[in-house]
Amino acid sequence: MRISLSFAALAALLSLPLLSSAAFADPPEQAGRLSYVQGNVAWHAEGEGEWSAAGLNYPVAIGQSLWTDADARAEIQLGFAELRMDQTTELEVTRLDDSAAAVQLDQGTLNVHVGAVPPGGMQVVTPYGQVFLLRPGHYHLEASSEQPSGQVSTLEGEAQLQTESQPLIIHAGESAVIGGDPLAVMLAQGNLTPFDEWASARERQEEAGEARRYVSPAIPGYQDLDAYGRWHAEPDYGPVWYPTYIAAGWAPYRYGHWAFIPPWGWTWIDEAPWGFAPFHYGRWIELHGRWGWSPGEPVAHPVYAPALVAFLGSSVTLSFGERPVGWVPLAPHEAFHPYYHASDAYMHRVNTNVTVNQTTITNIVNAPVTQYANYQAATVVPANAFAHGAPVHKAQVSVPPAQLVAVHPAQATALPVPAARPRAASVPPEHTPHHELSAGRAMPVTATAAHEAATFARPAPHPQTPVAAVAHPAPPAPPVSISSSQPAAHEPASPPPVRITRGAATSPPLSERAKHAAVPPYPHAEPPVAAAPPPPVAPAHPLPPQAQAVRPAPAPVPAPSPHAEQQQSHKPALAERPAHRPDPTRQEGEHP
Template identity: 45%
Template sequence: MKARILTGVAAAALLCGIVPARADDDPPARVGRLADVSGAVSLRPDPAQPWAVAARNQPVTSGMSLWTEPQARAALEIGPAELHLGDQAELDIQRLDDQAFVAQLGQGSVNIDIADLQAGETWTVDTPRGTVTLDRPGEYRIDAGTTQDPTQVVVFSGEAQIAGGPDGPVDIQGGETGVAGGSDPFSYTLAQSADHSPLDDWADGRIRAASATPRYVSRAMTGYQDLDAAGTWHETPTYGTVWYPTDVPADWVPYRYGRWDHDDRWGWTWVDDQPWGFAPFHYGRWARVDDRWGWVPGPVEAHPVYAPALVSFFAGAAVGAAITAAADSHPIGWYPLGPGETYRPPYRVSDTYVRNVNVTNIRNVEINRINNTVTNIHNGPTTIVEDGANRRFATVVPAQVLAGRQPVAHAALPVAADQLDHARLTPVAALPHPEAPAAGQ
């Protein structure tokens, strides 16, 4: 295996492909996942961009908004929490990270189920008649209300507060409903009941069908809920506990059945076709074990760090004449990173971020207290691996497939494994610029 040995800040810079940033500039470690869509649901990346059709497995982060049409619903997972939007609801997410969730519910209803809260983590939702704070794990429903209908905070379990009235915050206990009515100043009352709505029944059904307690991964890992139903866990002598998907096509390869999307925070981001296709493509590594693909989540960490796609790209002239002849003049390819292989973020990040995004899968990594760079404590300086274990299973497509956010599987080019074994990698900077999203994306 080829390797270049680099030390100190230079290693971290090349790992990122760019000059390291300050930790304050890093993208958030936690994201949400659009886990279920029923009916017409739209997503807006930020207030300056237009609304677009939302799709399952899209990552959701600060600045994004969700909108549901009549008769539509949407489910959003954020680690151990799930949010369920009813029809004609608008949710503007102002902050989403490890420390806080802050959103504005402009209209409609949202059911929120929080299975766990980290120390110091806060959840607040602004409504037309006050700010709701969710103080404990539990199940809640917030109805924004209208000019005719009151704002309601229904606490099935847990504890909440609503603030904004003249008499200060109102505490709402499990089994109670806080009601805010009128116009400013608002009037707040408590009802000794917590009635279920059809949205609550839908939310409860989804939660019961998912994994209540994750196995072998952290509860902070977004998307873990689908793993037990969609695959099996087995212990291996080489990688420890490995998860195997049970229902995939015969020629299935990780990062082939889906499409690429583009986000200004992370760049090119993988959106998988499989209903379970979030956690295994944004955390951990993939390995061939006994002629089948297995996902290796790595050691359980309190705060796993999201990545847009854990792959190595190669492209353009650097792919080599054999691949160019087999494809077109501008092919681009990628393969899933294997266990122990370092992820090199193609977006501006700090040295601390490089360490954190890799630490769950590079077991012998620690942060150097002096220069804050990633260091392998057993093998000396950080090694940048050019030839990954999974390179012969790479997917190669014409560059416009990635740039145009087109489905990958049907566009994949037939490139022999021995050609892939000899392909040279190109810096991530060579990836194409995104084209405008096509209609319906």
């Protein structure tokens, strides 16, 4: 659709006053990324009862739940970890910030790669107890939707399982199988499953190269940049990333759609496989006739933004009766002014790695849109197309740059009310229980884990080789919940102990159990909205002998429900952040 706007209409765009945000809480500063989608994947925000279809590059925030249908898989990138969900898995994010992370596995199979343990720890809540991931490594968790049963395998690293009474440390190469009535735990040998092998292949595929030198490892999605573009040192901007292939007429925030995602509201969802980090962090600039992304100075705690644009608003009527919505991509040195409720302190934090000051912010807000470096890349669409999440490049309205002279950007704007989101093709069973995070205990943080979290250094990924043996300190006294500093309401004086036995070396490995799980094959020819499918993986094989548990045990215990044996999981690695930020190694005068 190509419809010209009158000068008067454009001049009236965005004249609404700034709304006070003092009474509103700031939105989360961290978000994960849905980085792989195969099959039907659904999500819903906190407090919502209806599931909606999820797609590639959707942000994942606290309070959100995700569900993978039969034959589906999903991958979530966090700043310090990656989560991979196998089919029929339900997961909720209960905490995600700079201090700690916690997710709730209601049912299914989850594979977790932890690159660095955050200072407050990383926790997975299950129907049978809480699992604390104590060290960087790779972990496999399963949970049944029918009863408190499942398993926890430490493929690499160290985990602690907290059930109704005593904690249990699960070392590298060990698997805790939980089930029975009363609940019992058997510690046996751990092995890689086919799902873990798939996760390992994804992890190798996502290893970052040059990008890790210029982008904070806490930014999800930076691993994709090297495969889809190249870096060049620009005198005025430092390292700039240029995408290799873009469509004619391409501009930032033009090839994708808008989605209303609480608590931020309108969020840009880019259609490019690399389209997450460059649209929620950093700035865009057109140099040498090409668009490039400047990540800005690397910082330890980058703040996520739903879209780094200046909105032009929706307060006028087009010639055919609709009001437009327009926006301009921000350039380096231009401050982002949140179009959602946020405090001044939040605005400062979200602009931390951009060289601006309060005077610059004020001048930009009060200046006409032509003061923006990228004003000629402004994009305008009808409000109805915006609200329904239509592909922007197909709904774009033609606006000559000369007509933008008198338009001022809005500090806050009455953006369109969102239309109903596409409903999910499949949702979790209604009987799936919901387990409260606050019922557990706080994450025990070792000195090693605290140091690793402070540096956010990520080890090289070797998921099939457990880390060298480490000293295993005795578990600490049970502290308070990770989600609350308040003690539990009451605990029985002597809770019934969970029976723990240690299986012999001949215990059935997980890979053998996986053969009988009847997991259907996964289509690779045409994944719906996913990144490129991973390369073929080798058959499952046990971990090296030195990693296997060899502790003898008395008697076997009841096996978990067969429902818990129909799942499996795994995830990728992040890069090590340098002490200083080098420039790309390009010869002087070379242009991308």
